Structure formats: structure tokens, C-alpha cells
Amino acid sequence: MTLSALPRGMKDIDQREMAIRLWVNEKIRNSLRKHGFQIVEPSAVEHLETLEVQAGHDIKNEIYWFKDKSDRSIGLRFDLTVGITRMVASNENMPEPIKVACISNMWRYDEPQFARYRCFYQWDVEIYGSKGAEADAEIISVGIDILESLGFKEFEVRISNRKLIEGFLQSSGVHDQVQMENIFRIIDKKRKISDEQFVKELKKYRVDDKQVQRIVNFINNVGKPASLLKQIKESLPHNEKVKEGLDELIKLVYLLQIRNKVKHCVLDMSIVRGIGYYTGNVVECFGKGNEEIGAIWAGGRYDNLSKLYGRDRPAVGIAGGVERMILSLERSKLLPEGLAQTPMIFVASVNEEVKEGAFEIVDALRNENISTEFDLKDRSLGKQLEYANRMGIPYVLIVGQKELKAKKFTLKLMKENKEEHVTIDQLMRKLKKLDT
Amino acid sequence: MTLSALPRGMKDIDQREMAIRLWVNEKIRNSLRKHGFQIVEPSAVEHLETLEVQAGHDIKNEIYWFKDKSDRSIGLRFDLTVGITRMVASNENMPEPIKVACISNMWRYDEPQFARYRCFYQWDVEIYGSKGAEADAEIISVGIDILESLGFKEFEVRISNRKLIEGFLQSSGVHDQVQMENIFRIIDKKRKISDEQFVKELKKYRVDDKQVQRIVNFINNVGKPASLLKQIKESLPHNEKVKEGLDELIKLVYLLQIRNKVKHCVLDMSIVRGIGYYTGNVVECFGKGNEEIGAIWAGGRYDNLSKLYGRDRPAVGIAGGVERMILSLERSKLLPEGLAQTPMIFVASVNEEVKEGAFEIVDALRNENISTEFDLKDRSLGKQLEYANRMGIPYVLIVGQKELKAKKFTLKLMKENKEEHVTIDQLMRKLKKLDT
Numbered sequence: 100m101t102l103s104a105l106p107r108g109m110k111d112i113d114q115r116e117m118a119i120r121l122w123v124n125e126k127i128r129n130s131l132r133k134h135g136f137q138i139v140e141p142s143a144v145e146h147l148e149t150l151e152v153q154a155g156h157d158i159k160n161e162i163y164w165f166k167d168k169s170d171r172s173i174g175l176r177f178d179l180t181v182g183i184t185r186m187v188a189s190n191e192n193m194p195e196p197i198k199v200a201c202i203s204n205m206w207r208y209d210e211p212q213f214a215r216y217r218c219f220y221q222w223d224v225e226i227y228g229s230k231g232a233e234a235d236a237e238i239i240s241v242g243i244d245i246l247e248s249l250g251f252k253e254f255e256v257r258i259s260n261r262k263l264i265e266g267f268l269q270s271s272g273v274h275d276q277v278q279m280e281n282i283f284r285i286i287d288k289k290r291k292i293s294d295e296q297f298v299k300e301l302k303k304y305r306v307d308d309k310q311v312q313r314i315v316n317f318i319n320n321v322g323k324p325a326s327l328l329k330q331i332k333e334s335l336p337h338n339e340k341v342k343e344g345l346d347e348l349i350k351l352v353y354l355l356q357i358r359n360k361v362k363h364c365v366l367d368m369s370i371v372r373g374i375g376y377y378t379g380n381v382v383e384c385f386g387k388g389n390e391e392i393g394a395i396w397a398g399g400r401y402d403n404l405s406k407l408y409g410r411d412r413p414a415v416g417i418a419g420g421v422e423r424m425i426l427s428l429e430r431s432k433l434l435p436e437g438l439a440q441t442p443m444i445f446v447a448s449v450n451e452e453v454k455e456g457a458f459e460i461v462d463a464l465r466n467e468n469i470s471t472e473f474d475l476k477d478r479s480l481g482k483q484l485e486y487a488n489r490m491g492i493p494y495v496l497i498v499g500q501k502e503l504k505a506k507k508f509t510l511k512l513m514k515e516n517k518e519e520h521v522t523i524d525q526l527m528r529k530l531k532k533l534d535t
Numbered sequence: 536m537t538l539s540a541l542p543r544g545m546k547d548i549d550q551r552e553m554a555i556r557l558w559v560n561e562k563i564r565n566s567l568r569k570h571g572f573q574i575v576e577p578s579a580v581e582h583l584e585t586l587e588v589q590a591g592h593d594i595k596n597e598i599y600w601f602k603d604k605s606d607r608s609i610g611l612r613f614d615l616t617v618g619i620t621r622m623v624a625s626n627e628n629m630p631e632p633i634k635v636a637c638i639s640n641m642w643r644y645d646e647p648q649f650a651r652y653r654c655f656y657q658w659d660v661e662i663y664g665s666k667g668a669e670a671d672a673e674i675i676s677v678g679i680d681i682l683e684s685l686g687f688k689e690f691e692v693r694i695s696n697r698k699l700i701e702g703f704l705q706s707s708g709v710h711d712q713v714q715m716e717n718i719f720r721i722i723d724k725k726r727k728i729s730d731e732q733f734v735k736e737l738k739k740y741r742v743d744d745k746q747v748q749r750i751v752n753f754i755n756n757v758g759k760p761a762s763l764l765k766q767i768k769e770s771l772p773h774n775e776k777v778k779e780g781l782d783e784l785i786k787l788v789y790l791l792q793i794r795n796k797v798k799h800c801v802l803d804m805s806i807v808r809g810i811g812y813y814t815g816n817v818v819e820c821f822g823k824g825n826e827e828i829g830a831i832w833a834g835g836r837y838d839n840l841s842k843l844y845g846r847d848r849p850a851v852g853i854a855g856g857v858e859r860m861i862l863s864l865e866r867s868k869l870l871p872e873g874l875a876q877t878p879m880i881f882v883a884s885v886n887e888e889v890k891e892g893a894f895e896i897v898d899a900l901r902n903e904n905i906s907t908e909f910d911l912k913d914r915s916l917g918k919q920l921e922y923a924n925r926m927g928i929p930y931v932l933i934v935g936q937k938e939l940k941a942k943k944f945t946l947k948l949m950k951e952n953k954e955e956h957v958t959i960d961q962l963m964r965k966l967k968k969l970d971t
Binding site: 357 | 537538539540541542543545546547548549550553554557565568569570571573574575576577578579580581582584585588596599601602603604605607609618621622624625626630631632634635640642644653654662664665666667669670673680793794795843844845876877878890891894898901904905906907908910911912913922925926
């Protein structure tokens with residue numbers, strides 16, 4: 100190991116990547132703001148118990164945790180939902196619903212894969228204190244708006260309901276909660292495994308041939324919301340869970356219709372979400388043509404989690420990986436060209452004597468919010484131009500004694516390989532126009 | 536411990552605090568951009584060796600470190616300079632100087648104090664690849680601009696030079712590097728201890744009475760740059776270090792003068808910085824009247840650190856704590872009033888039948904980038920108004936059947952307790968004007 104190496108699965112964010120992230124984050128933040136979500140950030144470090152109570156003791160194997168110097172077990176957050184829920188649960192005075200969001204990093208001790216690191220960023224939106232499908236529809240709406248504001252056009256929001264599937268499994272003879280959750284986990288990974296493997300895994304959990312066939316038939320129900328609802332309604336078993344789940348789905352689909360969002364949505368009975376805590380409508384969003392990247396965002400209703408942290412408050416939320424989103428944008432060629440943090444202009448000095456005059460120009464440009472660079476290495480004019488060129492700075496202003504006296508300067512347009520002669524006022528107007 | 540508690544020294548950032556942070560970060564980011572600094576983020580997790588090589592093995596006691604599941608010792612970053620330096624050192628192809636910045640969090644296992652947490656945010660600016668005082672002056676300029684853009688008027692940039700002080704100590708008979716660094720550490724904390732304590736601590740490191748007196752006399756040199764330079768020049772000992780340090784200071788002061796920044800600056804020979812790695816000009820900035828909060832930002836030249844990570848590249852940088860900055864802003868009453876993430880308008884529905892019409896209005900407002908909220912809990916109009924009021928939402932639009940037909944709506948101005956009658960176009964124009 101050299102001292103310049105990073106631990107496995109960790110990465111730096113360089114200038115170019117940060118330019119993309121700043122652009123993406125700004126779009127997400129604006130979408131959150133429009134929708135009335137307020138940004139928060141829960142602590143990055145939690146007591147291990149706080150993490151375990153949501154995710155089970157096995158989570159220890161998948162996260163970064165350690166004993167601190169007082170021998171307390173603490174862990175780095177592995178998602179944002181747990182921390183936000185704990186944080187919101189500790190506050191009883193907020194008017195409900197509480198609409199909060201976060202864009203931040205988290206750590207998981209996974210095996211690093213392509214575009215998957217051990218530290219990564221997610222955006223996360225949550226609504227606490229509203230039981231109704233109105234909140235589910237609002238969460239889906241902000242998810243859709245985030246994608247649209249980033250330029251995505253082709254994506255599909257796949258919706259299902261945990262209660263509906265639980266009721267269906269109950270009617271198929273699955274009554275044991277542990278067996279139920281294991282079946283959910285297998286359904287959740289169906290897309291990633293072969294049909295044979297799928298059947299084999301189900302059978303591990305005491306699911307017989309007949310049950311397998313029923314499950315396969317059920318989770319193959321995929322279609323536009325109105326027609327699929329009609330189609331499954333007749334074939335669904337009659338029990339309390341199914342009725343509740345169906346009502347939640349019907350209400351959600353109605354709201355998505357009147358909110359004009361249903362065009363992006365399908366019902367897909369294979370959507371169950373792997374994690375145990377979901378209790379109602381669940382949702383996963385995929386970019387068309389980028390399905391192999393996995394869901395761009397996903398989530399659902401989880402009405403019981405808040406209780407673990409001391410307050411009974413229904414909740415619904417979704418989260419999406421920032422790195423994964425950027426990968427989708429790149430593959431779909433949706434990233435604006437030339438996203439960079441490159442300065443707009445380099446003010447070059449012909450010699451030492453003009454430096455004071457050059458500084459005045461630099462200050463004036465910066466005061467107009469124009470990103471301005473100048474020589475920090477006492478270089479010749481030729482070397483200064485070479486630097487500006489290598490940095491990709493589009494404009495270079497040449498400052499010499501004659502120019503300072505005449506108050507008229509040569510402006511080099513580096514990409515066009517052209518020159519113009521401008522006063523400082525003309526230059527400012529030109530650059531400010533380009534900047535917006 | 537309840538499950539909702541956080542580990543000692545950790546905190547969440549709530550909606551109100553985040554509103555302040557978003558405002559502060561935006562100001563800082565704009566200042567960085569204007570000055571041509573590009574934002575990056577080094578990994579939050581480093582090999583323990585990477586952190587130790589800069590800070591020494593004792594750093595283990597002051598940071599969060601642990602063995603990962605492969606028995607590798609890793610640690611959470613305790614500052615941004617180390618990570619950025621390691622990151623930049625690993626890249627040989629960047630045109631120099633490399634101007635980078637970061638606004639991010641870090642972790643230290645300190646004893647929590649007032650406004651001091653075990654996880655906190657800093658902004659950090661660094662220039663790599665420029666040996667000259669031009670880079671030092673640029674770093675000080677961006678530090679001044681950040682403060683000015685946040686509204687600070689009364690602050691003092693205190694400047695000194697490590698070589699100068701080293702040379703002075705050499706001439707006073709201190710030739711052992713360990714003794715030298717211990718003396719630096721004592722000088723660094725002089726402000727926080729009594730004069731007696733100061734003398735006592737110096738004597739621990741074999742400093743005799745005469746030397747103490749010389750040191751005290753020297754570090755009491757504080758004054759406006761030009762006059763102080765004149766004053767100390769005559770009394771300074773003649774050796775190589777003193778000459779180099781003085782040259783660096785003279786060059787820096789000259790550049791600050793012609794860049795019109797010197798009005799904020801004083802030379803202060805008691806500024807040495809505690810950390811070992813500084814090699815040239817060093818600087819600490821204090822808010823007037825808020826000196827007891829500590830430096831708002833501080834830093835200096837550290838030409839040798841990059842070598843530890845495999846590349847010989849001179850460097851200069853400063854960093855400032857975001858929490859400390861916010862505290863200074865609060866104490867100086869410089870935070871804009873009403874910084875919040877509160878939505879601008881609540882669209883209230885009189886009953887179920889008008890919901891579709893209300894959604895259209897909500898969408899239209901959001902499409903115009905107006906932060907818009909509506910009912911997610913199926914509440915009566917009275918309860919909706921109560922919620923909007925408790926949330927501090929300044930405008931409520933009442934949507935009923937009559938209003939939808941007439942395309943004219945009642946707009947409640949919650950703070951003024953007034954009403955207006957507006958079309959949606961009029962509403963949009965009004966709110967967009969307020970938003971900018």
C-alpha cells in the first residue's frame with residue numbers, strides 16, 4: 100500500500116465529477132423546494148442499536164460499525180431513512196405532515212461493483228404524519244419531477260402494495276411472518292435470477308409446486324393502472340389484507356390520474372421491496388433502456404418504523420442513488436455538454452509593471468460574479484496563455500501598459516481562435532450574458 | 536439509552552439550521568467560483584497510515600478510527616487538507632496551479648464543548664503548484680471575500696511567517712526541531728493561557744529566562760503591515776531563515792497592498808499555527824468582538840505535505856468552520872431575518888370535488904418554481920388554514936367551485952391578516968416577484 104491509496108471501495112470526487120454532482124444536486128434541490136420539502140441532515144454516526152432495531156442484527160455484517168473510545172458500539176449510517184425517522188420522531192411539536200428531504204452520503208460494507216462504492220450519495224424524501232394515499236401520490240410526484248427536471252423522459256414508475264401481496268400469500272397458505280418475508284426477498288430479486296433459480300429458492304421456504312405457480316401467475320400481473328386494477332380485482336382472493344391493499348392502490352391510482360402523473364406509471368405485482376419495513380403502497384422507478392442499472396429511485400409506505408423511535412407516526416418516502424442517477428444520465432446522453440467548474444476568463448499580464456492594473460480588472464470582474472483567474476506563478480505571457488488553454492478557460496484578456504492607458508484590451512476567444520478589442524464595460528456585459 | 540438518542544457529540548441538522556447552512560454554503564460557493572476555485576471532495580474514510588503520516592501517531596487518540604472487516608485500520612477524516620492533498624498528489628496531469636476547495640464534514644474525538652461537535656463542517660481552499668506569495672495573497676483574498684459576501688465588516692487577518700519565527704528562535708539558541716515545535720505549540724495557545732502559565736510551559740522545554748524575555752518581546756510585535764515591517768526589520772537577527780521569511784512576508788504585504796486587501800490585515804508575530812506542517816506565511820482571521828469564538832478561518836503555506844503522498848508540490852490553503860462562522864454571524868446579527876425553507880403558498884381545497892382543480896393550480900405554481908404546499912390529510916378548510924399558519928406559510932389560496940368557475944380566487948395574506956382576489960396569472964406574477 101502506498102500512502103496515497105484509498106481503502107477499498109472508497110473514492111474521491113474530482114473537479115469534473117463534482118461539476119456534474121453540483122448540477123444534479125441543484126436540480127434535485129429545486130424540485131424538493133417546489134414541492135415544499137425541507138432539507139435536513141441526520142447525524143452520520145448512530146448508536147449501533149438504533150441501526151439494528153430497524154435492520155436486524157445481521158446488519159452488522161453489511162455496515163461500518165466499531166467501538167468508540169468509551170466502548171460504545173456506533174455505526175455509520177447505511178441509509179438516510181433511519182436517521183431522518185429517528186430525528187423526526189424526537190420532535191413532537193412539528194405540524195403534520197412533516198415533509199423532509201436529504202441529499203447526503205452513507206456507507207455500506209458491500210463488495211464494490213461497477214459504479215457501486217462503499218460510500219455513496221442518495222437523495223431521500225419522506226412525509227411523516229399522513230396516512231393517506233395523498234402523501235403516497237405526492238412522494239411519487241416529486242420523484243417524477245426530479246427525473247423530468249433532469250431531462251429524463253422515458254421512465255416507468257412501477258407500483259404495487261405490500262398488504263395486497265401479503266393478503267394474496269395468506270390466501271395461498273402462507274401465514275408465518277418469517278416465511279412471508281423470505282418469499283418477499285426472493286420475489287424482490289426475481290429480475291436478477293433465472294426462473295429455475297427463482298422456483299428453487301421459493302421451495303427452500305416450504306413453498307409447494309401449486310403455490311409457486313400461483314405466485315408466478317400473480318406477480319406476472321403488470322399493466323397500465325386502470326386496466327390492471329380491473330383485471331386483478333376479479334381474480335383476487337377475499338380477505339382483509341387484500342381489501343385494504345386494494346383500496347390503497349385504487350386511491351393512489353385515482354390521485355395519480357387527477358394529478359396527471361399516471362402516464363408514467365404501471366402496476367406491477369412483482370414489486371415488493373426487499374426491506375422488511377414496508378406496510379402499504381410500494382414503488383420502484385426504472386429508466387427505460389437502463390433497467391440493468393437497477394431502480395433510479397424506490398420506496399413506499401412504512402407506517403411502523405417511527406414507533407421504534409418512540410412516536411407512532413405513519414410515513415412514506417423514496418430514495419435514489421446519486422451515482423446511479425448520474426450513470427443513467429450519462430448513458431441516456433442527458434448530461435448537458437461541458438459541465439465543468441472552469442473559470443470563465445483568465446486575465447493575463449504582459450509584465451510585472453501592469454500587475455496592479457490587472458488586479459483591478461480581476462477584482463472588477465469578480466465583483467460582477469464572473470469566475471476569473473490570473474497568473475499565480477510569475478509566468479511569461481506565452482506560458483499564461485498555455486495554462487489558460489490547458490485549463491479550457493474560454494476567454495483570455497491581455498493586459499499591457501498601452502492597453503491600460505487606452506482602456507481598451509485584446510480579448511482572446513480561445514476556442515474560436517479569434518480576437519476582439521473591448522473596454523472593461525463591454526467585456527463585463529459580454530461575459531455576464533454568457534454566464535446566465 | 537433510548538433508541539432515539541445520538542452518540543455523544545453528534546447532532547442532526549434540522550430544517551431551520553439547514554436553511555441557514557444552505558444560505559451560508561451558497562455564499563461561500565459563489566465566492567469560490569468567482570475566484571476560480573473548483574470544488575472537490577476527498578473520501579471521508581482513509582487508511583489510518585495516510586492520516587498518521589501527516590499528523591503523527593498520537594492522532595489516533597483524537598480521531599475516529601477502527602479495524603474494518605479485513606482487519607485494515609481505517610479512520611474518518613479529521614480535516615479536509617490531508618485528503619485533498621493526497622487526492623491532488625495522485626494526479627500528475629493537472630495544469631498548475633491547481634485551485635481546489637471543499638465544503639464538507641469531518642470527525643474528531645474531542646471533548647464536546649459549546650458549539651463544538653464531534654462531527655462538524657469546514658470550508659477549505661487550497662492552491663497547489665505555486666511557490667510564490669501570489670498564491671498566498673489569493674488565498675487571503677478569497678478568505679476576505681467569503682467574509683464580506685456573508686456581510687462581515689469588522690474582522691482582522693493576522694499574518695506572520697513560520698520561517699521568520701524559526702529563524703528568530705534559532706538566533707535565540709533553539710536549534711532542536713522538536714524543541715522548536717513544542718515552543719510553537721505553546722506560542723499558539725498563548726491567547727488562551729495566562730502569562731505565568733506561558734512562561735512556565737516554555738521553561739518545560741529548556742527555555743531560559745533570557746530566551747523567554749526575547750520570545751515575549753518578539754511575539755508582542757503586532758501592527759499595520761507596512762509600519763510593523765519597518766519596525767521589526769531593524770531588530771531582527773541576520774540568518775538565512777529570517778531572511779527568507781522576511782522576503783516572503785514583504786512580498787505578501789506588497790501584493791495585499793496592490794490588491795487593496797491590506798486594510799483588513801495586521802502583522803502579528805504571535806501567529807504560528809499549532810500544526811507542524813506549515814512552512815511559510817501563516818494566517819488567522821478573527822471577527823472583531825467575537826475573538827473568544829476563535830479564528831473564523833486560518834491556515835498558511837505548507838510546501839512539504841504533498842511529498843508525503845508522492846509528489847513534490849508547494850501548497851497554501853486556509854479552512855474555516857461552518858458552525859463557528861454561523862455562530863459569529865448570529866452574534867454579529869448578520870444572518871438575514873427569516874431564513875427558512877417554508878413553502879411560499881398553501882393551496883387549500885374547500886372540499887373533495889375541487890381537488891382536481893386545486894392540483895392543476897398546484898402544478899402550475901410549481902412549474903413556475905414557486906414552493907407550493909397543499910393538504911395531504913383530508914382536512915377541513917379550517918384545519919388547512921391552521922396548518923398553514925403553524926407552518927408560517929405566508930400565502931393561502933382558497934379553491935372552491937365558485938372560484939374555479941370564475942377563475943378568480945381568494946388569496947389570504949397570513950401575516951398581514953388581509954385578503955386579495957386574484958387570477959392565477961396575477962398570483963404567479965406576485966409570488967415570482969417576491970421569490971427573487
